[in-house]
Amino acid sequence: MKVLQHMDKIERLEALRSRLDPLEDFELWFWAGMTAGTHAVNAALHQSGATVAEEAFATQPGAYLVPQADGTLLAAFRPLGDVLHVGRPKVEVPVSEDVAAMMHQMEIIEHYRDPCLREGLQPTQAIAAECDAALRRCLQLLATCLTEGRA
Secondary structure (H helix, E strand, C coil): CCHHHHHHHHHHHHHHHHCCCCCCCHHHHHHHHHHHHHHHHHHHHHHHCCCCCCCCEEEECCEEEEECCCCCEEEEECCCCCCCECCECCCCCCCCHHHHHHHHHHHHHHCCHHHHHCCCCCCCHHHHHHHHHHHHHHHHHHHHHHHCCCC
16 A cells, blocks of 8 residues: 555544543554554555555565455565564565664554453453554654655
């Protein structure tokens, strides 16, 4: 995807999260936040030139769906464009301190994915607050990268 597409997705995911209760709707709230943060990391990676920004949608590491002129999507292997999660796939080029900090914030969030969504750990207000703070910091770092023209 391209930076503006990532920004649009972040905006829509944040609008969704604002309508959800972090505890009552934790799973949906969490996935929306984690996805928004991943879009933020991808936008920063594209802005910095660390990854390719193009009209292609990641399905698995290295595998993309590429829009065709007739409106269909064609499966294709492509160079690294969008990461699916921080570290999947690994970005092989050096990244700036801001991008590394964004990735660290996403690791904080993803630390709760399996325990809370797959293993039965009951989410608490503290967990929701930690995830929300990490996402806020990730989005702040993205805004700085974009307004200062660096990433």
